[in-house]
Amino acid sequence: MNIVFGITSGISIYKIPSVIRKLRKDGHNIRVLMTPNAKKLMNPIIFKVASGNEVYINDFSIHNPLLHIEIGDWSDVFVIAPLTANTLAKIANGIADNLLTTSFLACSGKKIVFPAMNVKMYDSQITQENIKKLKEYGVLVIEPDCGDLACGYSGKGRLPSEDKIIGIITRDIYEPLKGKRFIVTAGSTIEKIDPVRFITNFSSGKMGIEIAKYLYKKGADVLLIVGKTEVNIPEYITHIKVESTIDMLNAIKNNLKDYDGLYMVAAPVDFRVNNYSEEKIKRKGSLTIELIENPDILKSLRKDFKEKFFVGFALESKNGKQNASLKLKEKELDYIVLNIIEPDFNPMGNEENRIFLFEKSGSNALEFKGKKHKVAEWIVNKTLKLEEV
Numbered sequence: 001m002n003i004v005f006g007i008t009s010g011i012s013i014y015k016i017p018s019v020i021r022k023l024r025k026d027g028h029n030i031r032v033l034m035t036p037n038a039k040k041l042m043n044p045i046i047f048k049v050a051s052g053n054e055v056y057i058n059d060f061s062i063h064n065p066l067l068h069i070e071i072g073d074w075s076d077v078f079v080i081a082p083l084t085a086n087t088l089a090k091i092a093n094g095i096a097d098n099l100l101t102t103s104f105l106a107c108s109g110k111k112i113v114f115p116a117m118n119v120k121m122y123d124s125q126i127t128q129e130n131i132k133k134l135k136e137y138g139v140l141v142i143e144p145d146c147g148d149l150a151c152g153y154s155g156k157g158r159l160p161s162e163d164k165i166i167g168i169i170t171r172d173i174y175e176p177l178k179g180k181r182f183i184v185t186a187g188s189t190i191e192k193i194d195p196v197r198f199i200t201n202f203s204s205g206k207m208g209i210e211i212a213k214y215l216y217k218k219g220a221d222v223l224l225i226v227g228k229t230e231v232n233i234p235e236y237i238t239h240i241k242v243e244s245t246i247d248m249l250n251a252i253k254n255n256l257k258d259y260d261g262l263y264m265v266a267a268p269v270d271f272r273v274n275n276y277s278e279e280k281i282k283r284k285g286s287l288t289i290e291l292i293e294n295p296d297i298l299k300s301l302r303k304d305f306k307e308k309f310f311v312g313f314a315l316e317s318k319n320g321k322q323n324a325s326l327k328l329k330e331k332e333l334d335y336i337v338l339n340i341i342e343p344d345f346n347p348m349g350n351e352e353n354r355i356f357l358f359e360k361s362g363s364n365a366l367e368f369k370g371k372k373h374k375v376a377e378w379i380v381n382k383t384l385k386l387e388e389v
């Protein structure tokens with residue numbers, strides 16, 4: 001993706017070299033424009049090194065007099081981060097008095113801005129009206145985060161985290177899933193035995209988190225409901241943490257009415273402890289724990305959510321294909337993804353996966369193998385018929 005990165009003189013400018021470096025590492029092309037005031041806060045050499053390209057500051061030069069037009073045409077997305085109250089006011093009112101503001105006005109493509117400032121500046125009626133105007137002109141204005149500000153105040157005005165900025169910028173420019181809403185579950189659940197012990201399984205959460213990331217990237221609104229996982233959940237993914245299988249079921253039930261469908265990637269524990277001990281169980285030679293069956297999440301949801309789109313996941317160590325086809329019918333799913341445990345391959349916790357996808361109306365399963373992020377892309381593309389992959 002070609003990204004024009006506009007930088008103004010906000011105190012959070014120090015976060016930007018790292019954002020640019022990571023975007024570049026992910027294969028994006030970055031060209032940086034700075035306001036003359038931004039140059040006073042941070043040396044452009046840092047951005048030149050981070051982006052691997054020239055940095056432009058009021059460069060109305062004889063060598064490239066049409067740079068302000070050319071750079072917007074080159075961009076897939078034009079970003080300004082941080083965006084000061086000053087430059088925000090200018091771009092909302094068509095003022096084009098430096099290379100950054102002129103190029104922004106001349107760019108007709110996708111534009112994303114990240115205002116960041118003192119809370120009083122942000123809350124002022126003038127700034128709010130300028131933000132409203134920018135939104136009406138089709139600019140994506142990302143609300144700043146709340147918290148402690150560099151100026152000593154606390155409130156709304158912080159530049160979002162690097163992770164969140166990168167997530168928002170790298171969303172597919174065409175956002176084919178814009179307006180679509182999905183719940184994704186990930187990880188295992190835990191069933192407590194006593195205050196210090198629990199039963200769980202080896203599910204890492206990687207596959208579900210990759211599916212949530214890809215749905216988001218394609219423009220969908222995503223709610224991740226996640227059990228036990230050590231995997232980093234990007235800040236741009238809205239998520240709810242749950243413990244037990246029943247907690248997971250309730251969290252989905254409470255939210256599903258507002259979503260189009262569910263990718264049930266999590267591996268909820270099938271049994272829970274019948275006689276939970278409030279006190280830590282002492283050593284006593286031997287111990288018998290009585291387990292009772294947990295509800296089957298997909299089966300119990302289908303009764304109340306007949307019209308929703310459901311993708312189930314099955315993990316089998318024997319008769320995988322027969323069992324998956326059976327589950328697809330029994331649970332009235334739209335698709336089921338089968339993972340098979342083989343003597344030399346366990347998908348749980350693995351970086352790679354080999355899956356079979358069964359469609360309710362199709363007879364043959366499709367197979368795909370690869371790194372989990374690639375498998376996630378393939379599953380979403382196939383199940384939502386996004387593109388031929």
Ligand SMILES: Cc1cc2nc3c(=O)[nH]c(=O)nc-3n(C[C@H](O)[C@H](O)[C@H](O)COP(=O)(O)O)c2cc1C
Pocket residue numbers: 007008009010011012035036037038083084085086087088116117118121
């Ligand atoms: C140290 C320092 C930090 C500043 N931080 C911010 C900020 O975070 N947000 C903001 O809107 N203005 C901030 N300002 C004020 C802007 O730099 C000032 O309004 C400037 O005229 C904006 O110019 P520009 O928009 O062309 O970069 C800061 C000023 C200084 C000296």
